[in-house]
Amino acid sequence: MADRKLDLKRLMFSMASLADLGEEATSSKDLSSKMRAALYVITGMFSVPSAALFLYHPQRHYLELLVDKGQRDKALQGITMPILSEQIKRLRPNDPQTARDLAGHAFYQRNRGLWTKLQIEMFLPLFVKGEFVGAVALGRKLGGAPFRAAEKDVLRIVAHQMAITLHNARLFLDLAEKAAENKKLYTRMQRIYHDTVEAFAAAIDAKDEYTKEHSYRVASYAVAIARELGWKKQDIEGIYIAGLLHDIGKIIVDVKVIKKTETLSAPEICEIRKHPQISYDILSKIKFPWKDIGKFVLHHHERLDGTGYPNCLKEAELSDGVKILALVDAFDAMTSNRPYRDKLPLEKAFQEVMRCKGTQFDSKITNTFFRILHKELNGEIKEPQILPHLQETDMRNIKALASGLAM
Amino acid sequence: MSNFSLSSRSARDVAVLMPKGYINDMGAVSLERTSEQMLGKGMNSLIVNFSNVQYINTIGVSIFTGMVQKTLEHRSVLCFTNMKKAHRDVFEMMGLIKHVMVFADEDDALAFLKRKG
Numbered sequence: 211m212a213d214r215k216l217d218l219k220r221l222m223f224s225m226a227s228l229a230d231l232g233e234e235a236t237s238s239k240d241l242s243s244k245m246r247a248a249l250y251v252i253t254g255m256f257s258v259p260s261a262a263l264f265l266y267h268p269q270r271h272y273l274e275l276l277v278d279k280g281q282r283d284k285a286l287q288g289i290t291m292p293i294l295s296e297q298i299k300r301l302r303p304n305d306p307q308t309a310r311d312l313a314g315h316a317f318y319q320r321n322r323g324l325w326t327k328l329q330i331e332m333f334l335p336l337f338v339k340g341e342f343v344g345a346v347a348l349g350r351k352l353g354g355a356p357f358r359a360a361e362k363d364v365l366r367i368v369a370h371q372m373a374i375t376l377h378n379a380r381l382f383l384d385l386a387e388k389a390a391e392n393k394k395l396y397t398r399m400q401r402i403y404h405d406t407v408e409a410f411a412a413a414i415d416a417k418d419e420y421t422k423e424h425s426y427r428v429a430s431y432a433v434a435i436a437r438e439l440g441w442k443k444q445d446i447e448g449i450y451i452a453g454l455l456h457d458i459g460k461i462i463v464d465v466k467v468i469k470k471t472e473t474l475s476a477p478e479i480c481e482i483r484k485h486p487q488i489s490y491d492i493l494s495k496i497k498f499p500w501k502d503i504g505k506f507v508l509h510h511h512e513r514l515d516g517t518g519y520p521n522c523l524k525e526a527e528l529s530d531g532v533k534i535l536a537l538v539d540a541f542d543a544m545t546s547n548r549p550y551r552d553k554l555p556l557e558k559a560f561q562e563v564m565r566c567k568g569t570q571f572d573s574k575i576t577n578t579f580f581r582i583l584h585k586e587l588n589g590e591i592k593e594p595q596i597l598p599h600l601q602e603t604d605m606r607n608i609k610a611l612a613s614g615l616a617m
Numbered sequence: 618m619s620n621f622s623l624s625s626r627s628a629r630d631v632a633v634l635m636p637k638g639y640i641n642d643m644g645a646v647s648l649e650r651t652s653e654q655m656l657g658k659g660m661n662s663l664i665v666n667f668s669n670v671q672y673i674n675t676i677g678v679s680i681f682t683g684m685v686q687k688t689l690e691h692r693s694v695l696c697f698t699n700m701k702k703a704h705r706d707v708f709e710m711m712g713l714i715k716h717v718m719v720f721a722d723e724d725d726a727l728a729f730l731k732r733k734g
């Protein structure tokens with residue numbers, strides 16, 4: 211009678227423990243913490259001082275020790291037990307097995323050393339829908355009594371629950387691994403994009419020795435302004451690419467027109483003014499990971515007062531990106547030699563930008579541009595983006611100028 | 618958030634552990650770790666005072682199973698004092714009680730250990 215009462219109490223305790231196990235298995239903890247807690251629940255259910263939990267890696271054909279408890283050796287985590295597919299087939303799914311049950315198995319014989327070290331009394335192979343996911347290894351019970359039949363029944367239920375938990379955890383691990391791989395792939399793809407775009411930019415600039423590296427400078431200045439305006443990383447990259455490619459349409463314009471030193475005829479002006487549209491036509495066919503590249507290049511010759519081309523857009527219709535490109539493109543044109551004129555001295559270029567502020571160039575963008583210059587001159591910016599491109603002998607003069615213009 | 622805290626003191630070769638709250642999650646593992654450290658430092662006897670322990674679940678049993686195992690390995694004495702009936706029932710059912718010495722309170726345990734020398 212007393213025995214039966216005790217059995218009933220044990221059964222109740224097991225039920226409560228299974229509920230605890232369920233709670234641990236579905237908790238929001240990370241995999242190791244979750245599994246360690248689950249291992250504590252299981253060892254508590256059977257008064258087992260030592261145990262370990264293994265995760266199966268199908269590609270590597272081994273069981274890896276994920277967590278352990280009560281082992282003398284404190285450096286067991288990550289230790290492995292090789293197991294082959296045909297050896298897995300010989301295991302009884304979710305059924306407790308002793309060393310004696312497995313004595314004839316190649317798996318046991320191969321891993322006998324670790325088996326002894328961990329003092330495994332009961333081995334519980336975990337399966338979900340026929341798929342092997344891992345194993346729980348329990349040591350001897352405190353006092354050394356054997357596992358009773360009723361306890362083995364409870365172990366079978368435990369095995370099912372642990373198998374599902376481990377299975378889900380592994381799905382999650384696989385996902386995390388895939389995400390990391392995708393990120394690597396994405397970074398590599400972006401690098402290829404950059405390389406390709408830079409090659410294009412070089413091709414554009416090569417068409418005209420006067421505009422050599424114009425695209426690089428435009429891209430570099432544009433990035434400086436976008437960064438100062440607090441743009442997101444992704445959008446800054448976008449304007450960098452747009453800067454590099456804004457004149458790609460010039461590839462189609464007759465090289466004689468580009469290099470002409472005399473005043474252009476009306477048809478020639480017409481020809482050269484087609485380049486933003488051609489740039490847009492080329493780039494809009496490419497699915498860039500950055501937004502608005504096409505729009506930026508299409509409108510980089512528009513002006514606030516609506517006298518620009520190709521669409522005579524007005525201030526309200528122009529985005530910050532377009533306004534940035536319009537300013538830095540014009541500024542770089544002023545400060546480089548062109549077939550039809552020499553470059554302006556920096557002082558004159560600044561004056562020209564200021565003169566056109568509000569009609570051709572946006573005030574906020576212009577002010578930002580001068581503010582950056584001022585900061586770069588004062589050494590407040592770690593990697594200057596504008597200053598290194600400006601060749602000027604009298605820097606003192608420029609410094610005074612820029613500080614006067616910065617707002 | 619774990620509802621568990623642990624205080625401990627030791628004099629000569631006796632350590633007294635005072636767990637407080639619920640011994641039902643991994644927050645209580647410090648109990649197992651601390652007792653292992655005490656044994657490592659050469660404590661011959663560990664006393665666990667259960668006055669402020671409210672609830673023990675399977676994880677708790679696992680922690681005490683670990684403690685019992687370690688004291689056996691170190692040939693030390695493990696004493697439980699101030700246990701409520703519910704605690705005692707759990708330890709009895711799980712077969713832990715035969716490996717520990719149970720006393721009504723801490724003084725009884727200390728007196729016994731002193732006599733034992």
Ligand SMILES: [Fe+2]
Pocket residue numbers: 456457485510511539
């Ligand atoms: Fe242009």
